Structures are given as C-alpha cells and as structure tokens.
Amino acid sequence: xxxxxxxxxxxxxxxxxxxxxxAAEQRGTIVYPDTLSTQSSNDKGSxxxxxLSESNPTVTLDYGTEVGGFPxxxxxxxxxxxxxxxxxxxxxxxxxxxxxxxxxxxSNGLANTFxxxxxxxxxxxxxxxxxxxxxxxxxxLRLLNAKGSVRICGAGVRSLNDRTSVDTLPxxxxxSNSSYNEIWALGPRTVQQACIEKGAAPSTWxxxxxxxxxxxxxxxxxxxxxxxxxxxxxxxxxxxRGGTGWRIxxxxxxxxxxxxxxxxxxxxxxxxxxxxxxxxxNKLAAAYGWNLVNQTSLEGGPVSYYSLPxxxxxxxxxxxxxxxxxxxxxxxxxxxxxxxxxxxxxxPTYNYIGSAADEFSGTxxxxxxxxxxxxxxxxxxxxxxxxxxxxxPMTGTSVLEEYxxxxxxxxxxxxxxxxxxxxxxxxxxxxxxIIAASTYREDFNNGTLAYxxxxxxxxxxxxxxxxxxxxxxxxxxxxxxxxxxxxxxYQMLFLNAFARYYLDFADKDFLEKYWSxxxxxxxxxxxxxxxxxxxxxxxxxxxxxxxxxxxxLLVYTLNHMAIIADNVGEVDTSAHWxxxxxxxxxxxxxxxxxxxxxxxxxxxxxxxxxxIAGTAWAILxxxxxxxxxxxxxxxxSTLRNxxxxxxxxxxxxSAELSPFISGFLLEALLKHSRNSTESSPxxxxxxxxxxxxxxxxxxxxxEYYTGTSWEYIFPDGRPGLDLYTSHxxxxxxxxTYVLTEYVLGIQSTAPGFSEWxxxxxxxTPGVSWTNGRVPTPHGSIEASWKLSxxxxxxxxxxxxxxxxxxxxxxxxxxxxxxxxxxKSVTSTGGFKLDVSAGECWEIVLTLVKAL
Ligand SMILES: *[C@@H]1O[C@H](CO)[C@@H](O)[C@H](O)[C@H]1NC(C)=O
Ligand SMILES: *[C@@H]1O[C@H](CO)[C@@H](O)[C@H](O)[C@H]1NC(C)=O
Ligand SMILES: *[C@@H]1O[C@H](CO)[C@@H](O)[C@H](O)[C@H]1NC(C)=O
Ligand SMILES: *[C@@H]1O[C@H](CO)[C@@H](O)[C@H](O)[C@H]1NC(C)=O
Ligand SMILES: *[C@@H]1O[C@H](CO)[C@@H](O)[C@H](O)[C@H]1NC(C)=O
Ligand SMILES: *[C@@H]1O[C@H](CO)[C@@H](O)[C@H](O)[C@H]1NC(C)=O
Ligand SMILES: *[C@@H]1O[C@H](CO)[C@@H](O)[C@H](O)[C@H]1NC(C)=O
Ligand SMILES: *[C@@H]1O[C@H](CO)[C@@H](O)[C@H](O)[C@H]1NC(C)=O
Ligand SMILES: *[C@@H]1O[C@H](CO)[C@@H](O)[C@H](O)[C@H]1NC(C)=O
Ligand SMILES: *[C@@H]1O[C@H](CO)[C@@H](O)[C@H](O)[C@H]1NC(C)=O
Ligand SMILES: *[C@@H]1O[C@H](CO)[C@@H](O)[C@H](O)[C@H]1NC(C)=O
Ligand SMILES: *[C@@H]1O[C@H](CO)[C@@H](O)[C@H](O)[C@H]1NC(C)=O
Numbered sequence: 018x019x020x021x022x023x024x025x026x027x028x029x030x031x032x033x034x035x036x037x038x039x040a041a042e043q044r045g046t047i048v049y050p051d052t053l054s055t056q057s058s059n060d061k062g063s064x065x066x067x068x069l070s071e072s073n074p075t076v077t078l079d080y081g082t083e084v085g086g087f088p089x090x091x092x093x094x095x096x097x098x099x100x101x102x103x104x105x106x107x108x109x110x111x112x113x114x115x116x117x118x119x120x121x122x123x124s125n126g127l128a129n130t131f132x133x134x135x136x137x138x139x140x141x142x143x144x145x146x147x148x149x150x151x152x153x154x155x156x157x158l159r160l161l162n163a164k165g166s167v168r169i170c171g172a173g174v175r176s177l178n179d180r181t182s183v184d185t186l187p188x189x190x191x192x193s194n195s196s197y198n199e200i201w202a203l204g205p206r207t208v209q210q211a212c213i214e215k216g217a218a219p220s221t222w223x224x225x226x227x228x229x230x231x232x233x234x235x236x237x238x239x240x241x242x243x244x245x246x247x248x249x250x251x252x253x254x255x256x257x258r259g260g261t262g263w264r265i266x267x268x269x270x271x272x273x274x275x276x277x278x279x280x281x282x283x284x285x286x287x288x289x290x291x292x293x294x295x296x297x298x299n300k301l302a303a304a305y306g307w308n309l310v311n312q313t314s315l316e317g318g319p320v321s322y323y324s325l326p327x328x329x330x331x332x333x334x335x336x337x338x339x340x341x342x343x344x345x346x347x348x349x350x351x352x353x354x355x356x357x358x359x360x361x362x363x364x365p366t367y368n369y370i371g372s373a374a375d376e377f378s379g380t381x382x383x384x385x386x387x388x389x390x391x392x393x394x395x396x397x398x399x400x401x402x403x404x405x406x407x408x409x410p411m412t413g414t415s416v417l418e419e420y421x422x423x424x425x426x427x428x429x430x431x432x433x434x435x436x437x438x439x440x441x442x443x444x445x446x447x448x449x450x451i452i453a454a455s456t457y458r459e460d461f462n463n464g465t466l467a468y469x470x471x472x473x474x475x476x477x478x479x480x481x482x483x484x485x486x487x488x489x490x491x492x493x494x495x496x497x498x499x500x501x502x503x504x505x506x507y508q509m510l511f512l513n514a515f516a517r518y519y520l521d522f523a524d525k526d527f528l529e530k531y532w533s534x535x536x537x538x539x540x541x542x543x544x545x546x547x548x549x550x551x552x553x554x555x556x557x558x559x560x561x562x563x564x565x566x567x568x569x570l571l572v573y574t575l576n577h578m579a580i581i582a583d584n585v586g587e588v589d590t591s592a593h594w595x596x597x598x599x600x601x602x603x604x605x606x607x608x609x610x611x612x613x614x615x616x617x618x619x620x621x622x623x624x625x626x627x628x629i630a631g632t633a634w635a636i637l638x639x640x641x642x643x644x645x646x647x648x649x650x651x652x653x654s655t656l657r658n659x660x661x662x663x664x665x666x667x668x669x670x671s672a673e674l675s676p677f678i679s680g681f682l683l684e685a686l687l688k689h690s691r692n693s694t695e696s697s698p699x700x701x702x703x704x705x706x707x708x709x710x711x712x713x714x715x716x717x718x719x720e721y722y723t724g725t726s727w728e729y730i731f732p733d734g735r736p737g738l739d740l741y742t743s744h745x746x747x748x749x750x751x752x753t754y755v756l757t758e759y760v761l762g763i764q765s766t767a768p769g770f771s772e773w774x775x776x777x778x779x780x781t782p783g784v785s786w787t788n789g790r791v792p793t794p795h796g797s798i799e800a801s802w803k804l805s806x807x808x809x810x811x812x813x814x815x816x817x818x819x820x821x822x823x824x825x826x827x828x829x830x831x832x833x834x835x836x837x838x839x840k841s842v843t844s845t846g847g848f849k850l851d852v853s854a855g856e857c858w859e860i861v862l863t864l865v866k867a868l
Pocket of ligand 10: 643692826827828847
C-alpha cells in the first residue's frame with residue numbers, strides 16, 4: 018500500500034505506520050485523458066497502454082478540461098527499476114517549464130505543492146501519488162533512466178471531484194449564441210473542481226509511531242508558536258529520501274527563514290532529476306520567504322549554502338537544533354556542529370503580509386523539498402534561559418490540528434482548484450451564485466458558509482469579523498491566532514452570500530442557527546462608516562477608503578441583510594440597517610459623483626479617477642438614478658484596455674484585467690439593461706466588450722483552455738500572472754449566474770423561490786433566444802424566450818413548480834399580448850403578469866416599437 022504511494026519499501030520497516038487517510042484511498046473515479054501523445058503515436062483511446070523507452074521517453078496526457086485528484090497508473094512490465102517523472106499544468110505551455118506551472122508557495126492546500134513529482138517503479142503494479150494535484154488539464158510522463166523501458170496502462174487521475182457533464186446538471190442554459198453557452202459552462206466546471214467535498218482531501222501529513230512522515234511539500238507551521246521569541250527549536254529527523262526541511266521565526270502562513278538539509282544522495286536512492294544546483298548534496302540550504310525559489314509575485318531572498326564536514330546518511334536519526342540569535346540563526350547537528358546563518362545572507366523583510374513581527378519571533382514548521390521524504394519527531398522549544406517551552410513527540414493525531422493539516426471534514430469551496438486552495442470569503446460571493454444556478458450543490462453553499470461562520474473573531478479590533486481565507490486543514494479553535502481578516506469588503510461579500518443562500522434555498526434552520534452571529538457581523542461592518550465623511554472607511558480589495566466601490570457595497574449589503582432581518586421578524590434591526598444604507602447612499606451621491614467625469618470618482622481623495630468596481634457597485638446598490646447609471650456606463654469607455662476594462666483609470670496599460678471585478682460589472686450592466694425600454698449604445702458596447710471579447714479569451718485559445726474560468730487575464734487575452742494564474746477560479750465565472758438570472762431572466766424574489774420573477778434582458782446584444790432551467794427547493798423552473806427576426810415580437814414560455822408564485826415582467830410598451838392563446842390586456846408602461854405555478858404559460862407580446 019505505501020509502496021504504491023511512492024515510498025521506498027524499506028520504510029515499511031518503521032514500526033507499524035498507520036495511515037489516517039485510508040478511507041479516501043479507495044474512493045473516487047478514475048478520469049482518463051482524452052488523448053495520449055507519444056513521439057510515435059497520438060492515441061484517442063483514453064485507457065490505452067504505451068511504452069516509455071530510450072527512443073520514446075515521454076508521453077503527454079490531455080484531459081480536455083480541468084481535473085483534480087490523485088495521479089495514478091499501472092506499471093505493466095518493466096525492464097529494470099525505473100524512475101518516471103510526472104509534470105502537471107493547467108495551461109499547455111507549463112509542460113515546457115522545468116517545474117510545470119508551479120510550485121504553489123503560498124499555502125499547503127491539502128495537495129501537492131509541486132507540479133513535478135517522481136515515481137520510483139521497482140516492480141509492476143499500481144502506482145499512485147501520495148498527494149492530490151489540485152487542478153490540471155495537461156500531464157507529461159517522462160522516463161528518466163537512460164536505459165530501460167516501462168509499459169504503462171490506465172494512466173489517469175483518481176478524482177473525488179464531480180465531473181458530471183454540464184448539460185445534465187440541475188441548472189441549464191442555452192441560447193442562440195454558442196459562445197455565451199460555452200461561457201456559461203465555465204462556471205459549473207470550475208465549481209466542480211474548486212469545491213471539495215468533506216472527506217475528499219486527506220491530510221498531507223502522515224502520523225506514525227516514529228513521528229510524522231513528511232513528503233516534500235510547502236511547510237506547515239505550529240499554531241502554538243506565534244508569540245515565541247529568541248528560542249531554540251530542536252527535533253529528531255530521519256531522512257528517508259533526499260533531505261529534510263524546517264522553519265523557525267516564521268509567520269503562521271510560512272513566511273520567514275527556511276532551511277533544508279540534504280542527504281548525500283547515496284546513489285541507489287537518489288532521483289535522477291534532483292536539481293543539484295538548487296539542492297546540492299550534503300548541504301544546509303537557507304533562505305528567507307515563502308520557498309527556496311521565487312514564484313510570480315511571491316519573491317524571497319537568495320538561497321545560501323553551508324557545507325557539512327560529514328556525510329548526511331539517509332535512514333539514520335539525527336538531531337537538529339536551530340537557535341535564534343541577534344545576528345542570525347545557529348544550526349547544530351547532533352549537538353555539535355554549529356553553522357551560523359547570518360541575517361545578511363537571508364535578506365529578510367518584515368513589513369510583508371505573512372511575516373513575523375521581526376527576526377527574533379514567530380513560529381516553527383516542517384516540510385521537506387520536492388520529492389524528499391523525512392520523519393520528524395520529538396520537537397522541543399527552549400527559551401534562551403534553557404527552560405522548556407514546548408515539547409511534542411509528533412506521534413499523535415493532535416499534531417494535524419496543531420499544524421493546520423487536518424483531513425478536510427467540511428464541504429467547502431476554495432478560491433481555486435490548483436491554488437491557493439484557501440476558503441476565501443470574498444470569492445464565495447460569486448461562487449455561491451454559480452452553484453445555485455448550475456450544480457445546485459447546496460452542501461457546498463451551506464458548508465462554506467458554516468466553515469466561515471464557525472470562524473468569527475470574538476474580541477479585539479476585528480470582533481465580529483469572519484475569517485477571510487482559512488485553509489482546509491485548519492481548526493476553528495485557533496481563529497484568533499490565524500487572525501485572517503484583512504480585507505474588510507470581503508466581510509460584506511460574505512454577508513451577501515449568506516443572505517443569498519436564504520433567498521435561494523430558504524434554509525430556515527440554518528438561518529436561525531447563525532442569525533445572532535450574522536447580526537454581530539453586520540454590526541462590525543456598520544462601524545466602517547466614517548462619522549465625518551459618511552462613507553465606508555477601512556481596508557478594501559475593491560477600492561480606496563471613502564470611496565465609491567466599498568461604500569456602495571456597504572449600501573448593497575445593508576439593504577440585502579435588511580431583507581433577511583425582515584424575514585426573521587426583526588423590523589427594527591431592518592429599519593436601522595436600511596437607514597444607515599440610505600445615509601451612506603446619500604453621501605456617495607453628494608461626495609463622489611463627478612459631474613465633470615459623468616461618473617463616480619474612486620474616492621474623495623481621487624475624485625478625478627474612476628474604477629469599474631465603483632461603477633458596478635453604485636449601479637448594483639441603486640445609489641444613483643437611471644440617468645446617472647447610463648452616464649456612468651458611458652464613462653466606462655475611458656477604462657477600455659485590450660479585450661476588457663482596466664480596474665482603475667490609474668492602472669498600468671500592461672496590468673492584468675480582473676474577471677472577479679468584471680463579473681460585478683457584468684451584473685450591473687445587465688441589471689440596467691433589463692430595466693431599460695430601449696437599447697443604449699453605451700450599454701450595448703459595454704456588455705459586448707465583456708461577453709464577446711473579455712470572457713471569450715477563456716474559451717477560444719486551446720493553448721490555455723481548461724473549460725474553467727481564470728483568475729486574471731492580460732489585456733491581450735493571455736492568462737494573467739503567467740503560469741501561476743489559476744485557470745479554475747470561481748471568482749472569474751460570474752457570467753454563469755448573470756446569464757441565468759438576467760439573460761434567461763429567472764430570479765428569486767422571496768426566500769426559496771416562493772416568489773420569483775421572469776424578466777429577461779431581451780436587449781442583450783448577440784442573443785435572439787434562450788432556454789434554460791433553474792433549480793429551486795420546489796423543483797425546477799423551465800423558461801425560454803425568443804425575439805422575432807423583425808424584433809417586434811417576443812415569445813415567452815415558463816413552467817414552474819407548485820408552491821411558488823411567479824411574475825413575468827418586461828419594460829417595453831406592448832401593443833398586443835396573447836397569454837396561452839388568449840388575448841390579454843396591455844399597457845404602455847411595460848408588461849407585467851402574475852402566473853400561477855404548477856402550470857406552463859406561453860406569452861406572445863407584440864411591441865409598440867421594434868427593439
Ligand atoms: C526505489 O525503490 C528501491 C526499492 O525499494 C529502493 O532501493 C530505492 O532506494 C528507491 N529509490 C528512491 C529514489 O526512492
Ligand atoms: C535548478 O535550480 C536552479 C537554481 O534555483 C535554477 O536556476 C534551475 O533553473 C533549476 N533547474 C531545473 C531543471 O529546474
Ligand atoms: C528571488 O528574488 C530575489 C529578489 O529579486 C533575489 O534576491 C533572489 O536571489 C531570488 N531567489 C532565487 C532562489 O532565485
Ligand atoms: C547523529 O547521531 C546518530 C546517533 O545518535 C548517528 O546515527 C548519526 O549518524 C549521526 N549523524 C551525523 C550526521 O552525525
Ligand atoms: C530577542 O533578542 C533580541 C536581540 O538578541 C533583543 O533585541 C530582543 O529584545 C529580544 N526579544 C525579547 C522578547 O526578549
Ligand atoms: C446543507 O445542506 C445539505 C443538503 O440539503 C444538508 O444535508 C446539510 O445538513 C446542510 N448542512 C448544514 C451545515 O446546514
Ligand atoms: C475618510 O474621510 C474622512 C473625512 O474627510 C477622514 O477623516 C478619514 O480619515 C478618511 N478615511 C481614510 C481611511 O482616509
Ligand atoms: C487626478 O489628480 C491628480 C492630482 O490631484 C493628478 O496627479 C492625476 O494625474 C489626475 N488624474 C487624472 C486622470 O486626471
Ligand atoms: C438623477 O440624479 C441627478 C444627480 O442627482 C439629477 O441631476 C437628475 O435630475 C436625476 N434624474 C432623474 C431622472 O431623476
Ligand atoms: C425598473 O423597472 C421597474 C418596473 O419594471 C420599476 O418599478 C423600477 O423603478 C425600475 N428601476 C429603475 C432603477 O429604473
Ligand atoms: C517558463 O519557461 C520559460 C522558458 O524556460 C520562461 O521564459 C518563463 O518565464 C517560464 N515561466 C514561468 C511562469 O516560470
Ligand atoms: C455572440 O454575441 C456577440 C456579441 O456580444 C457577437 O459578436 C457574436 O457574433 C455572437 N455569436 C453568435 C454565434 O451568435
């Protein structure tokens with residue numbers, strides 16, 4: 018069993034290793050590639066076999082769209098023991114890089130940090146990676162031995178994620194525009210891979226009676242050491258392959274000094290592809306930052322190397338201790354050799370997110386480098402005066418909780434499939450709505466909400482706030498230690514996801530269970546209102562303090578939460594929140610509307626600049642009137658850049674464009690368009706920019722295509738942040754729910770769709786008909802509409818379940834209407850009809866004026 022998970026057989030000699038993740042090991046479905054290409058063949062047969070040999074050393078596997086799970090294959094026959102390198106990537110060009118599209122140096126997301134791993138195949142049998150690869154489309158297998166050959170069958174990914182085809186999901190959307198249909202499909206495929214069911218992600222640490230067995234991965238840190246200073250941390254370690262790695266004086270997320278001790282790479286156990294420049298044999302490597310290597314936007318200091326006067330043998334216990342000194346860190350091995358690693362060699366920085374306060378303080382952690390394996394036990398921390406501050410034999414399962422690497426026991430949605438694999442609260446604002454419109458996995462919606470609700474700060478400056486980005490393996494017990502709050506608009510986006518869950522699913526028990534906590538959360542964001550400006554003041558992702566974006570989002574959130582307060586019968590609470598919202602709204606119009614720009618300024622401090630987040634949220638929160646909305650939409654033309662819109666008027670021309678914020682903008686544009694009696698060139702241009710230029714970048718280029726939505730995009734249409742970009746980021750898939758709610762036009766207007774509206778944005782450019790299905794707790798609502806060629810007639814159809822009440826609504830003046838074949842009353846102020854549920858309705862409208 019362990020052998021099959023890529024550990025040398027002799028490790029089995031360790032007294033009874035028990036595997037805490039056994040249950041997950043048998044489960045899942047094997048996803049096979051669509052195509053297998055070797056030098057000599059290009060095979061469509063997904064399960065077919067191939068031989069890697071000297072003359073044909075590599076094979077490329079293409080899964081067609083994103084998949085995540087445990088890479089595995091069957092070695093059918095081997096000439097002699099061989100080593101096979103596997104490389105993974107989302108974008109195809111990652112296959113060309115030595116380290117694939119990784120490594121992921123920002124977190125240990127219960128998955129492999131590295132995108133390259135090596136399998137030691139010594140006999141025929143099942144080979145499976147110990148780690149999950151979070152998300153990939155492409156894989157390459159390479160025979161490393163100069164001689165020899167191996168026959169491989171059934172290469173694939175054992176996945177515990179859903180890959181149900183998009184057309185058979187509870188939610189459905191089709192339209193006359195095939196490109197829109199493909200864009201819609203990005204959302205469900207993304208949440209299928211970025212949401213992780215409880216029990217589907219085992220711990221990346223393995224507890225044995227001989228200590229914790231660690232395979233090469235980003236280190237995980239003890240939650241107990243954040244307040245420690247000037248200490249000595251010592252531990253026993255046995256290198257099983259390659260080396261062992263640790264940290265001291267680190268921020269809890271693993272930013273700070275890091276150390277790797279390499280073995281002598283005794284020939285029989287060394288991997289041929291070990292990077293001996295990065296990690297030479299018999300050395301202490303020391304660095305500062307997230308990792309030994311730099312990764313896009315996550316840079317650290319240089320790596321310095323220290324020679325050892327002896328061979329570091331594998332399979333022997335050695336004692337390592339590291340002492341924090343005023344000038345650096347002293348590393349001793351077996352209580353004798355002391356290497357001084359001076360601070361000057363590490364070039365540390367302390368003002369960085371994730372860093373400890375200074376070079377003397379912060380916690381410790383463990384994690385060997387790529388493909389290395391080591392045991393760690395008997396960790397001790399002593400104060401400068403010698404007193405014992407901490408001792409852990411590292412043999413009990415409580416280790417997993419302390420180091421934040423528990424198996425995942427909650428169904429949660431992550432920000433991305435491959436990275437950061439953190440439960441980011443702000444991203445969930447988009448994610449939860451994509452799920453409601455497509456996969457309808459209620460367990461992911463309430464699971465993610467519960468995960469974050471269970472992590473609320475109870476005291477201090479941020480009392481009432483919910484964790485912003487906890488990782489899967491992390492315990493709620495240590496919420497205040499992880500202290501992950503930071504972005505204050507993420508609190509608002511999260512509260513909106515809570516409100517939305519009730520409107521979509523009407524889960525009363527859930528609402529009751531968490532209502533008092535949520536009220537505390539709302540109270541906390543009320544204090545963002547600056548008494549002097551009347552605007553939202555704080556630290557926001559979407560824009561500056563005293564600015565349009567965050568202040569409008571606050572208005573939106575308070576009004577949205579007021580609906581929930583009304584539902585629990587707390588009319589005073591509701592009235593209070595609405596009145597604060599009204600006063601902030603007034604302040605925005607008074608202080609942030611720039612008649613010169615014809616739109617809202619970014620903030621009181623930069624009234625002459627504008628942002629897409631400000632425009633989006635001002636419209637979504639109904640801050641201005643429709644004349645102002647139209648004017649703000651026209652002013653978007655000044656933000657055009659490449660295939661989309663830049664985030665701020667001050668953004669560099671080369672800066673990444675944001676699908677996350679463009680998603681809010683898309684909803685705002687359709688909200689405006691849906692209520693308009695005639696099309697406006699500015700609104701049409703803006704919607705077309707997003708739907709016919711911006712989002713199509715994710716579906717048109719096979720080099721980058723994953724069938725899932727991206728985190729960032731460069732103005733020329735390439736994925737932003739280069740290979741590091743997540744290609745399965747739900748925050749980039751807003752079109753899924755926007756197309757369902759506005760273009761198909763079905764939206765919940767009372768909890769659980771007990772009331773709903775069918776109000777399609779018929780003026781949407783590029784589309785003449787749609788049909789679709791919207792899941793609700795009462796059953797599905799099926800709807801379609803079609804605009805005649807002369808744009809004078811609209812044919813609407815809707816069937817809905819019993820127990821609900823629907824309203825069909827369109828803003829246009831109607832000349833004549835037929836409802837189920839019978840003539841009906843018409844009005845020039847738009848069309849409105851209440852339709853009873855449990856029946857199907859056909860409505861044919863002849864308009865006064867062609868659209
Ligand atoms: C590969 O497995 C063989 C047999 O178990 C073992 O002797 C060798 O050390 C292993 N090599 C590596 C790199 O793990
Ligand atoms: C090995 O590491 C060095 C130093 O970080 C790096 O420059 C080089 O590209 C790496 N080579 C491979 C094949 O990964
Ligand atoms: C990472 O970047 C920093 C700053 O540019 C540089 O000093 C350091 O040498 C780089 N580290 C590696 C391993 O290349
Ligand atoms: C450290 O000590 C252990 C015995 O306690 C010995 O087996 C091992 O070889 C020593 N390692 C080094 C590098 O001195
Ligand atoms: C830790 O040591 C440094 C220098 O050695 C000293 O400046 C600092 O005050 C010490 N911190 C504590 C909390 O003792
Ligand atoms: C979430 O919804 C699922 C499906 O309806 C239900 O089984 C589960 O108990 C709910 N979980 C929570 C935390 O409310
Ligand atoms: C917001 O504006 C008010 C009034 O001008 C000012 O006192 C406050 O410092 C501003 N807040 C921030 C974070 O700049
Ligand atoms: C806005 O005003 C500031 C100075 O107040 C100036 O530096 C900046 O260039 C102006 N921006 C635009 C877009 O005019
Ligand atoms: C919209 O608001 C602007 C700015 O307050 C005002 O000048 C205008 O008259 C309003 N238009 C309508 C139609 O209410
Ligand atoms: C949108 O249209 C509805 C009627 O269809 C109307 O009641 C409402 O005031 C309009 N909203 C805006 C912002 O124009
Ligand atoms: C990938 O490799 C190419 C060429 O080796 C290099 O130019 C590029 O910077 C690499 N990309 C990333 C994201 O590492
Ligand atoms: C889809 O809509 C866009 C406009 O947003 C248009 O350019 C494109 O031609 C349409 N495609 C199809 C297949 O109708």
